[in-house]
Amino acid sequence: MASATTNPRLHSLRRLRRRLPNRVFAAVYTFVILALFYHHALTLLHFTTFTTFCISLTMFVSDIILAYMWSTTQSYRMNPVTRQEFPENLEKFLDRKDFPAMDIFICTADPYKEPPINVVNTALSVMAYDYPTEKLSVYLSDDGGSELTLFAFMEAAEFARIWLPFCRESNIIERCPDAYFSSNYAQNPKTLEIKGMYENMKIRVENVVEKGKVSNEYISSELQSQLLSQYRAKDFTRQNHPSIIQVLLNANKDKDNKGQPMPNLVYVSREKRRTSPHQFKAGALNALIRVSGIMTNAPIILTLDCDMYSNDPLTPQRVLCYISDKSSRPNLGYIQFPQLYHGLNKADIYASEYKGLFQINPAGMDGLSGPNYVGTGCFFLRRTFFGGPSSPAQPEIPELSPNYIVSKPIMDQKILDQAHHVSGCNYENLTNWGSKMGLKYGSLVEDYYTGYRLQCEGWKSIFCDPKRPAFLGDVPITLIDVLNQNKRWDIGLLEVGFSKYSTLTYGIRTAGILVAQAFGQYAFWGIWCFPITFYAFIPSLTLLYGIPIFPKVSDPWFLAYIFLFLGANGKDCLDFVLAKGTFRRWWSDQRMWHMRGVSSHLFGSIEFITKRLGISTQGFNVTSKVMDDEQSKRYDQGIFEFGVESPMFVTLAMAATLNLMAFFCGGIVQIFKERNLEVFFVQVFIAGFAVLNCLPIYEAMFFRSDKGRMPTRTTIISTLLVGGLCAASSFILKM
Ligand SMILES: O=c1ccn([C@@H]2O[C@H](COP(=O)(O)OP(=O)(O)O[C@H]3O[C@H](CO)[C@@H](O)[C@H](O)[C@H]3O)[C@@H](O)[C@H]2O)c(=O)[nH]1
Numbered sequence: 001m002a003s004a005t006t007n008p009r010l011h012s013l014r015r016l017r018r019r020l021p022n023r024v025f026a027a028v029y030t031f032v033i034l035a036l037f038y039h040h041a042l043t044l045l046h047f048t049t050f051t052t053f054c055i056s057l058t059m060f061v062s063d064i065i066l067a068y069m070w071s072t073t074q075s076y077r078m079n080p081v082t083r084q085e086f087p088e089n090l091e092k093f094l095d096r097k098d099f100p101a102m103d104i105f106i107c108t109a110d111p112y113k114e115p116p117i118n119v120v121n122t123a124l125s126v127m128a129y130d131y132p133t134e135k136l137s138v139y140l141s142d143d144g145g146s147e148l149t150l151f152a153f154m155e156a157a158e159f160a161r162i163w164l165p166f167c168r169e170s171n172i173i174e175r176c177p178d179a180y181f182s183s184n185y186a187q188n189p190k191t192l193e194i195k196g197m198y199e200n201m202k203i204r205v206e207n208v209v210e211k212g213k214v215s216n217e218y219i220s221s222e223l224q225s226q227l228l229s230q231y232r233a234k235d236f237t238r239q240n241h242p243s244i245i246q247v248l249l250n251a252n253k254d255k256d257n258k259g260q261p262m263p264n265l266v267y268v269s270r271e272k273r274r275t276s277p278h279q280f281k282a283g284a285l286n287a288l289i290r291v292s293g294i295m296t297n298a299p300i301i302l303t304l305d306c307d308m309y310s311n312d313p314l315t316p317q318r319v320l321c322y323i324s325d326k327s328s329r330p331n332l333g334y335i336q337f338p339q340l341y342h343g344l345n346k347a348d349i350y351a352s353e354y355k356g357l358f359q360i361n362p363a364g365m366d367g368l369s370g371p372n373y374v375g376t377g378c379f380f381l382r383r384t385f386f387g388g389p390s391s392p393a394q395p396e397i398p399e400l401s402p403n404y405i406v407s408k409p410i411m412d413q414k415i416l417d418q419a420h421h422v423s424g425c426n427y428e429n430l431t432n433w434g435s436k437m438g439l440k441y442g443s444l445v446e447d448y449y450t451g452y453r454l455q456c457e458g459w460k461s462i463f464c465d466p467k468r469p470a471f472l473g474d475v476p477i478t479l480i481d482v483l484n485q486n487k488r489w490d491i492g493l494l495e496v497g498f499s500k501y502s503t504l505t506y507g508i509r510t511a512g513i514l515v516a517q518a519f520g521q522y523a524f525w526g527i528w529c530f531p532i533t534f535y536a537f538i539p540s541l542t543l544l545y546g547i548p549i550f551p552k553v554s555d556p557w558f559l560a561y562i563f564l565f566l567g568a569n570g571k572d573c574l575d576f577v578l579a580k581g582t583f584r585r586w587w588s589d590q591r592m593w594h595m596r597g598v599s600s601h602l603f604g605s606i607e608f609i610t611k612r613l614g615i616s617t618q619g620f621n622v623t624s625k626v627m628d629d630e631q632s633k634r635y636d637q638g639i640f641e642f643g644v645e646s647p648m649f650v651t652l653a654m655a656a657t658l659n660l661m662a663f664f665c666g667g668i669v670q671i672f673k674e675r676n677l678e679v680f681f682v683q684v685f686i687a688g689f690a691v692l693n694c695l696p697i698y699e700a701m702f703f704r705s706d707k708g709r710m711p712t713r714t715t716i717i718s719t720l721l722v723g724g725l726c727a728a729s730s731f732i733l734k735m
């Protein structure tokens with residue numbers, strides 16, 4: 001076998017030239033930060049009143065946090081790399097018949113928030129991979145324990161017999177049926193016939209979901225009726241039911257309509273009891289690791305969220321370009337693809353693209369020890385879930401060991417019994433699942449936490465970011481969904497940041513400072529709320545009362561502020577645009593960064609504290625993937641969707657109102673009446689910048705009448721609170 005890095009090669013790696021300017025810039029920036037700290041210390045020492053001391057201290061603390069977060073981003077900039085794969089050369093190195101088997105996991109949790117027809121589309125898109133079909137096994141985890149989802153998959157299994165040969169023979173690239181039929185496809189009798197079948201299936205599935213149950217007219221066989229009757233047992237609820245495992249397609253037996261084998265398709269709804277914790281998605285994935293271990297035990301596992309369909313049939317072959325070449329990265333544990341989305345509006349108003357999180361930073365981490373796991377679009381070597389590279393963990397039964405070879409067919413009664421056994425809700429008691437094996441428990445963001453711990457164990461990873469997106473997902477289209485999702489991440493991430501596995505202690509010790517810093521950016525994501533909230537409220541309040549808190553324009557320290565502000569934003573914008581972003585989307589990105597600071601980060605941090613104190617418990621609130629027509633329309637037009645009441649909107653509206661008052665009242669007084677712009681420039685600038693960022697909020701508060709506007713009560717409450725805040729401040733500031 002030729003070496004995979006010489007010609008013809010399987011993959012290549014290039015270090016980006018920007019790493020040198022990045023390092024120089026980081027050095028200069030660090031110097032200015034330290035200088036600013038010196039200035040802060042001087043100011044603190046020379047305080048005049050207790051109030052000014054408190055204000056200076058708060059601003060100093062804010063800047064320390066900003067500086068820490070800035071320092072964590074430097075890890076991504078030290079050595080960014082880019083990779084390329086050459087799947088066209090794969091078969092020169094590896095015979096198609098020697099391709100390893102793959103187990104594909106798809107998670108769903110709620111048929112009303114995650115429409116089953118979309119889950120079916122995701123499954124069909126991966127079943128149709130350009131890969132030896134009999135080597136693929138698709139496992140669907142249904143945490144919603146719903147007959148609606150099972151029904152949808154029974155339908156999908158039948159449609160797949162037509163869809164798979166069609167994709168293969170017409171060699172189409174778009175293998176997600178819904179995406180294909182919404183594209184500009186060749187409309188001939190054959191495609192139209194298949195479209196008709198697809199629409200028929202879609203209508204059946206949607207009707208069943210609308211009715212909330214599978215009525216008799218949809219049941220075509222005694223077997224189906226038996227299967228569905230399990231859900232109608234007494235006391236069956238989504239939180240309380242036995243394991244249901246159903247092999248819907250069997251690669252050894254089932255053939256498509258052209259006589260070729262089908263992939264395995266297995267429906268799994270693990271056992272749930274109110275008395276046993278089920279550990280949300282991490283628990284679901286661990287159950288799938290075991291069930292698939294018993295049934296097929298493929299050496300490669302792909303994990304997918306139900307809304308991330310495959311957009312490229314060659315993806316598994318791309319992955320083989322790395323996996324089949326042992327020299328590609330020693331201790332390779334997983335290959336992560338970026339989370340990319342379809343249906344973003346032009347400006348990406350909610351910054352759902354998370355270009356930093358999903359594209360720029362992983363490329364930076366790839367130059368260190370590899371990107372983090374982001375929950376979906378990630379191919380693992382099964383072995384990765386069983387202890388570190390040099391400290392393997394033995395599962396409690398030998399059949400689960402990653403190198404165990406399954407000899408019995410998938411439908412063998414023994415196999416089925418054992419699969420039920422390992423998906424039981426008490427199976428994990430007194431085992432290493434969740435600690436030394438499988439996905440790690442203890443955080444609401446199981447993906448981040450697991451990836452981080454795997455890297456601490458010594459596993460490395462690869463970031464694979466091909467030109468044609470490998471997977472495409474849905475984005476939330478209302479602000480409240482976006483902020484709630486963020487809040488869940490904040491809580492889960494802080495759970496890691498303040499655990500015994502904190503990046504600051506355990507991380508630095510086991511993974512080294514650069515890698516730990518890269519993970520630290522997210523572990524402490526929630527603490528952005530402090531500097532952003534302080535900067536949103538203090539400069540504006542003090543401006544209103546004519547108290548200067550920043551250096552005046554003629555003061556040399558003013559230049560330090562300007563440099564730090566322009567430097568951080570300019571660099572961020574440059575990286576964003578270099579990663580094929582637009583300025584408009586960058587603007588949304590920085591706007592959402594500010595908005596999250598006074599809303600989701602703030603409440604996420606508060607809820608993290610209350611959870612720690614045992615006052616409340618936060619679960620995994622699944623993000624809705626349902627598209628309301630009116631909301632979709634507004635989203636497509638780039639209009640912010642408020643619509644519902646939420647404390648997060650109150651703080652947002654407060655920050656918006658206060659800065660508007662500060663900019664116009666405080667600003668005008670200082671500029672025109674007192675002629676003091678020189679002294680108040682920074683404060684006026686901050687308020688003005690905030691106002692610019694808050695334009696959609698004012699619009700939603702005062703100028704809109706559609707259903708997505710800010711609820712009147714929220715507007716009133718926030719205005720009253722701003723009034724109260726001003727009154728209290730006037731009392732304190734004049735002390
Ligand atoms: O008890 C649960 C809860 C969720 N899920 C599934 O987990 C996936 C992600 O849930 P979603 O509501 O879409 O969360 P997001 O915040 O959009 O997802 C991001 O953040 C999660 C961690 O909070 C990761 O698991 C995801 O991969 C990542 O895309 C979905 O397929 C769900 O069906 C389960 O299987 N069981």
Ligand SMILES: [Mn+2]
Pocket residue numbers: 305307623
């Ligand atoms: Mn999601």
